[in-house]
Amino acid sequence: MTEKKAAPAAPTRASAKKELPEHFKDYKHVWVFIELERDEVHSVSWELLGEGRKLADTLKVDLCAVVMGPPGEGLEKAVRESWGYGADVTYVVADPILADYRTQSYTEGLETLINTHKPEIILLGATTLGRDLAGSLATTLKTGLTADCTGLEIDDGSLAATRPTFGGTLLCTIYTLNFRPQMATVRPRVMAMPDFTEGRSGKRIDFPLNIKENDIITKVLEFIPDTTSDKVNLAYADIVVAGGMGLGSAANFQHVMDLARVLGADYGGSRPTVQKGWIPAERQIGQTGKTIRPKLYIAAGISGAIQHRVGVEGADMILAINSDPNAPIFEFAHYGIVGDATQILPALTKAFEQRLSKMRKAG
Amino acid sequence: MHIVVCIKQVPDSAQIRVHPVTNTIMRQGVPTIINPYDLFALEEALRVRDRFGGKVTVLTMGPPMAEDSLRKALGYGVDAAVLLTDRAFAGSDTLATSFALATAIEKLHQEDPVHIVFTGKQTIDGDTAQVGPGIAQRLKLQQLTYVSAIRDVDSAGKSITVERRAEGGTQVLKTTLPCLITMLEGTNTLRRGSMDDVFRAVRSEVRTWSARDAGVEDITKCGLRGSPTVVKKVFAPQPRMEKAQQIDALGKSPAEIADETINMLFTASNQLGDDILKLTEAI
Structure with a gap:
């Protein structure tokens, strides 16, 4: 391919040489920010420890976790678990001020820790918290940050971060050659969960947060937890059925929901269906929506653009239904049906219903 | 109250095609639009102005043709528009982009003190969600991302209370102005511009600023040179x-x-x- 045409900026930047300034040369080790909120660790943090382990092993450095939060059992549990998921060293910033996430307290706390202990790489989850913090931190540190990575590797000692680009039509690999730390965010479920080793221990380094509540300008008046019915747990569903523009209309989404109900599955849709307002934004599957890793994924009337592909590739089994035999989705689906999704979906629903009722009777 | 809305003109990604043989982006004929996420920021800015008074300035950085998007914004009732355009900005990553925009906002602030800066939550072409926080940190504004509702702005323009989408729930935050808000999608519906506004949009002046006009002193902080990230490879997946x-x-x-x-x-x-x-x- 001719890369010049694809990205006019690429040739100039690619020619940029690696000339790491002297004061960055002692930046070492791979860090993962552990997202702890209301005593719960977001599982993306553990997924990142799994990925960080590989990077640290390649670089022959330590894998470090950073746990920030209010003192208490929730924080202590997170520290122990960080070792179980592979951290060699865990930095702990415990302060009651950190009870609620706020940009200022977390940015200042993490910035001071980074400037003191100097990591070469820091990974964060691409959650609302992680993206808020990463964007703020990269700016105060004046370093490079690559969002929503789908692949992380070490190339000649530097972090090579691959992510979708051009609205998810191509992939690109981005480096931060001359600045440290190298920062990247990864969406939940993009990386696999690592194994947990019971009783594995690591080194603990406590670090103070030198901020007073009066110094923090933004106050949290209230936290309103989502009710269970608001929660869309697509990312963690075992079976997912999704629809795309091939369904033809918002009304036809009913076929997707019907099949999902029969399978005990969750349902979602491609980006265009969300933009059309056919389904709510939290049901969007793909790079800018949810990344899923179900056992079975059924994609109906979805063409399979890269930005969708990166969100579903972790599925064990993908069944695609599309009227266009040349749709890109057939390039990464395991099973394909060329046909009208609005006819195939109801037929599948009915056939599954019959099959399952037989199985239930058979016990 | 002075409100600045940052928007970006982006290719309509739904219409981008990759050439099946050469695997390159086919840019020709792809229409451009205002980044759809920015429309929620635009509408919310107009609502705040309508409720509490003041004016809305829309700001974009891009090639000269990005003026089209500014005129569209004027058609919805925005009061003033500034186009930041200079070859020096070419190849900017998010850090360099936030530098240029922050410098321009600082200049606007000197002309007429800015109370709130709005951005969309992210763009559909870059999808990074980094420029908003970047601007906030550079200008030392209170950073409020993924805002789903503005509850109140105090009449003296000193504080603001918002609802913010957080993991597992909604945070109700109160902070002092000036602040930067990245607006969550689906939180409002863009108005139709009045006939007056639509006519005015054609006639209105769009101020065009070069890097120097915007007050950039250190040009090495712009464009490729100001970008710590390096794109080494663009490719189609196997x-x-x-x-x-x-x-x-x-x-x-x-x-x-x-x-x-x-x-x-x-x-x-x-x-x-x-x-x-x-x-x-x-x-």
């Missing part, structure tokens, strides 16, 4: 080795196709039936 196993649909009824599909899925995974039974048990 197709999987084997293509999808097709279910032969020719001349068959949907019911027959469905049966055949289920047989195939159950053969591929002997766990699947039990999994589904377990998943449906609770219902």
